[in-house]
Amino acid sequence: MNLEQKIIDYAKQQAPHEMCGFVVFDGGKMRFIACDNIASEPEHYFEIATDDWLKVQAYDGVIALVHSHPDGEPALSAADQQMQLQSGLDWWLVCDSKLHKFRHIQPLLGRTFVNQAADCLSLCRDAYMLSGQDFPQFDYTFDWYEKGEQSYIDGLAKYGFERLADSQDLQLGDIVMMQVGSSVANHAGLYLGDQLLLHHSPNQLSRRVIYGGYYLQVTHSIWRYKQCSQLNFTAILNNLSLTINR
Template sequence: MIEQECLAFAAASANEVCGLVIDGEYLMRCSNAHPEPERHFRISDDDWLKAEAAGKITAVFHSHPINKLVLSGADRQAQIATGIDWWLASGGRLRKFRPVPHLLGRSFEHGVTDCYTLFRDAYHLCGINLPDFERSAGWWVRGENLYLKNMASSGFSEVPAANIQPGDVIIRRAFPESDPCHAMIWLGDNMVLHHEQAGRLSRREPYRQAYVKLTHSIWRHEQCSNLNLQGIFDDISARSL
């Protein structure tokens, strides 16, 4: 099984190992051409050409010798450049990452790159995969309550505002009369990550008093102990460079 081969390859070296997944079922092991292989990896042009001749490259694989099962900032920049899945082995586990856009600076398009897309992608980078759900513009004024209907079924439970912790999701209204329709991820130190409509880019900013007044509820995922926010912070650092 290819996943087991990836883990065995990673366990065999104290450096970062790397490879290319061909047609989703075959791992082509590559030499790490980076001058600092204990902390970074690089796949040579020759290995890329060999892989392309063997079939379709469907994923890049590499390992982290330290126990860090999220993509680094450099990994995220390179993943976005390749536009394909990246597989990462660390600590005896393997995780597969979709090539989602950087979390900061996204343009808003409802149902495509909106507040739920950002929330879902951020959790994906942190190691928790959430389902997508159908949503059409204006659901927040039609009484459809999509967030409240989907949070519990996606593994979230409501927690008191006084107990908020990094990674929790704040659900708020867009205006006092609307249904709860906007999600923000609490990053700690009074900072949130979110993506509003009205032509504004996705951003990290303080949890302003205006947001507090519109807050409906706070939610925490059942796997919160596995939520590694470093995946978010590394992506933000990469986007800021």
């Protein structure tokens, strides 16, 4: 039995309680270490004993913290995301007999801009990862748009997005492609609903803005993920909420 199936089976055994544990490196192999859920209401949340946190430090490395949502959503709640930030670990989540993996990321709001590492496209990619779809890194060079290349547009089309007609209404999760001082679309933002846009420009922190005025003027096109109905975009709003309140 492979590692992921072991984790899923253990979660089923612990239901209706949330299960918890760690995935570690042990002698060059990945291993699942189950932990007792010591929460006072284990059917609603989980808590790992301090001793268990200390014990896993003896292994060759901790890969991920694992827990389950027996009757919940296949996405990290605001509380989950807050704890993930504090843990500094990837989190794996069992829900509906599937294992969902969430990379440890910076909060979506307030990021310092780093080209190709923490830029506008990275922001959108991380938001989609939280929602349940982790896309590979897009292939683009530092000065792609100065060469007239369509790297962002090509990447969206490659990974399952389609361009909306001008008459279609925007919805949460749509990617707004903008043309900023360039001959091609070179800036991406994520539509949050209620006329709000999440984006990250050079020399600025990532932020929300009203999608109107200047941003409408520079809009090149709107793109929607073809399988968006299968994603949980509430996870993005959870992340924005925890960033505001922390």
